[in-house]
Amino acid sequence: MKSPLLNIKDLPEFSKIKAQHIEPALDELLAQGRALTQQLLEENTQYSWDNLVFPLELFDNELERMWSPVSHLNSVLNSTELRDAYTACLPKLSEYSTEMGQNKALFLALQQIQDNQDNLNLDAAQQKSLQDSLKGFRLSGVDLPDKKKQRFAEISKELSTLTSKFSDNVLDASNAWTKQISDLDQLAGLPESAIEQARQAAIQRDLPDWLITLDFPSYHAVVTYADSRELRKEVYRAYSTRASDQGDKPELDNSDNMGKILQLRQEKAALLGYKSYADLSLDTKMAESPEQVLEFMNELAEKSLPFAKKEIQELREFAKNELGIEELQAWDIAYASEKLKQQRYAISDEDLKPYFPVDSVLSGLFKLVENLYNITIQENKNVDVWHKDVRFYEIYDENRQLKARFYLDLYARQHKRGGAWMADFCSRFKMRDKLQTPVAFMTCNSAPPAGDKPALFTHDEVITLFHEFGHGLHHMMTQVDYLDISGISGVEWDAVELPSQFMENWCWQREALDMFARHYATGEKLPDELFNKMQAARHFQSAMGMVRQLEFSIFDMRIHQNPAITTAEQIQQVLNQTRDEVAVVKAPDFNRFQHGFSHIFAGGYAAGYYSYKWAEVLSSDAFARFEEEGLFNSQVGKDFLNEILEVGGSRTAMESFKAFRGREPKVDALLRHSGLAIEKV
Ligand SMILES: [Zn+2]
Structure with a gap:
């Protein structure tokens, strides 16, 4: 019997995929992958793109086409059977990728291709792709001497146990x-x-x-x-x-785990030849060094602190005069802020929702990107989807050539994971006889239509949709032909949010809002009064928000930059010092925020939390060119398409940014968009 997960011709037939298909299909593919790798390595002694890289890309592509529908269904149409099958596959996949990452023969073969790249006539994108994969191998410890390799493996294993222990403790302490x-x-x-x-x-x-x-x-x-x-x-x-020494469950205290995690990360960095873990983390990112990141954050802090101090002073006075809170404490901040916001702006989500009915928002969003990038978006109703609410669209270029396609799953429902995200079914990839065009899964969780009213979005939900669509465009507009660097693949971690945060800016522009904000019953545009209130409330306490993000980012970078920091006490000291410098809200002595900071102790953000702000500088600065030269200026749209969206990971994010902006990024536009520009003091 033919499996619906193997040799998928065009798009997955979602209605035919059952839980029992999953494990056998994966087992079959992974066995093929192992055999293929061995065969390719044995067949040749002189390696080339065509006899090694390309056949492996073909295989990776098949694996992606098999696995991505499974992992997508697990997120949007979960069931016990599906989850069991999915979970059973995870260790198999991770084992496979570790095995490949540590395959010395494969590493040496790729290195041979790199040494020989001029004779092999590899283009710049191929060279970048090769360089990225070789770095990946090195960071997995593939070329360490045996003894160090063994220690490297021990560290990796121990770190994975400790970091998962860290997040289990946070979860268990929350539940307790x-x-x-x-x-x-x-x-x-x-x-x-x-x-x-x-x-x-x-x-x-x-x-x-x-x-x-x-x-x-x-x-x-x-x-x-x-x-x-x-x-x-x-x-x-x-x-x-x-999960701290201040909690009532000593067995869930993360103090020792944090120290041990830092110590092992530093040891790992040292084995690989780096000065510190922060240097290791930044080696694959757009930012050049921990010093550069700290300088960048200090610059933002210097510029936002005066505003943040003013905001907290206003809040203190309001709390005292209107709420009778003599001394504002950490547990009063959110409460007093909400009251102040209501008093000052008198605007609620409910006032705006009637202007954001689903069909107007979508057609406005499509019209916007059609104008900017010279494309056409068209719905296709004859596609096998996983739920009746899912829509499917095709994107054509100006010559009516199919460029990309996407699924759009908008509404919250049972058995669907919360949040919003973009994932891909497949990427752009040039094969010998055909071109695979990209296909994206775009997922949101807005309220479904109620009664006979259409689904109405909050302004935040509109922003989220635009954000995810920005990721989608990055994936779908790419013109890169190689799998590992096409679309979002191969783009540095701290630059990935550029195209998505860029799209958010449009949700605040009158000209753009007029394309999609229409009252669902009367068809009326967003009234000036509401628009003005919305604008006024946009920057409420934005400086306090900014310095809080900076506090987290600076703290994260500092503890990973100094290999001598290996105990909970030292970590606390660094946090206290950082707070003295950039925080405007005094944390009480019992506060142990760091013991639950999973992003950096358990997630992928170690010495990388700054990425949020970093990418926001890029996206704001990019959008500022549209503001300077005309929001709908066709040359600017074309440049953004050509220099940012189309190039994927075929060159560094800095090269792409400079090609679009004509210079390196500046923080000015972010400060202005956050309401923190100097002229407004
Ligand atoms: Zn994002």
């Missing part, structure tokens, strides 16, 4: 704390939806009345809305001491 509420008055101030959530939390645990937990929505609702200062303090304390 709850607070029962029997008197509804204690929840005064909370919106109806949050009270309902607290009720559901109690029901799930067979408890009466209401239950506060440390899940983010529950925590967030209490510190933002609860009138009871005592309750806010209690919940804040529980949340900010999770």
Whole structure:
């Protein structure tokens, strides 16, 4: 019987994919991959792009076409059977990739091609692709002497245990704390939806009345809305001491794990010949060195601190005069801020929603990018999708040639993971006899249509859709022919958010809003009064938000830059020092934020948290060229398409940025877009 996951001709037939197809298909492919690699290495002694790299790319492409629909279904149409099959495959995939990354013969063969690249007539993109893969091999320790290689493997294994222990502790500590509420008055101030959530939390645990937990929505609702200062303090304390020496579960304390993780990361960096883990982390990123990143963040801090101090002073006065809070504490910040925002701007999500009905938003978004990039987007209803709400579109260039296609799955529903993201089914890839055009999965989680009204988006949801569409365009507009560097592949971690954050800017422009903001019942454009309120509220406390991000980023870089920092006490000292320099909200002594900072201790952001701000500088500065030369200036649109969206990882992000902007990035536009430009003081 033919498996719907193998040899997929064009698009996956989602209606035919069943959980039982998954493991056998993966097993078959991985066996093929192993055999192929060995065969290619044995068949030749003189290696070339055509006899080694290209056949391996062909295989990787098949693997992607098999696995991406599975991992996508696991996210958007989850079931027990599917999850079991998916989970059973994960170790097989990771084992395969470790095996390939440590394959010395393969590494040497690729190196031979690189040494010989001029004779082989490799173009610049091929050279970049080869350079990236060789670096990947080196960072997996492939060319270390045996003894060091063994130590490297031990470190990697231990790190993976410790980092997963770190996040388990955070999760377990969050789950271990709850607070029962029997008197509804204690929840005064909370919106109806949050009270309902607290009720559901109690029901799930067979408890009466209401239950506060440390899940983010529950925590967030209490510190933002609860009138009871005592309750806010209690919940804040529980949340900010999770998995620490200040919590009530010593067995979940992350103190030792943090120190050990730092120590092992530094040892790993040293084995690979780097000064520090921060230097190792930055070696594959756009930023050049830890010093450069710190300088960049200090510049942002210097420029935003005066604004942040003004914002916190205003908040203190407001809290004192209007809320009777004599001394503003960490657990009052979100609460007082929400009240101040309401008093000052009197604008809510509900006021804007009628102007963002789904079909207007989509057609406006499409019209915008059609104008900018000279493309046409067209719906195709005859495609096998996984759910009736999923739409499918085709993108054509100016000569009516098919350029790319995408699935769009907009609404929240059961068994679909939360959040919004872009993933790909396949990438642009030139084969011998045909060109594979890219296909993207675009996923959001907006509220589905209710009654006879169309689905209405909040402004935030519109921004999210534009953001993901920016990632989608990066994947789909590429003109690169090689698999590893086409679209988003091969783009540095700290530059990936450029095209997505770039798209967000349009959601604040009158000319762009007029293309898609239309009242669902009257067809009326967004009234000036609402537009002005929305603009005014845009920069509310943006400097406080900025310095908070800088605090995290600087702290992260500093602890990874100094190999001598290996204990929880030292980590605390660095955090305290960073806070003295850039924080405007004083953290209480019991605060142990760092013990739950999974991004850097358990996720991929170690010595990389700055990436968020870094990419925002790039996207703001890129958008500023549109502002300077005309939002719909066709030359600027064409340049953005040619120099940023089309080139993927075929060259460095800095080269691409400079080609578009004519110079290196500057922070000015980000400061202006955040309302932090000097002239506004
Ligand atoms: Zn993103």
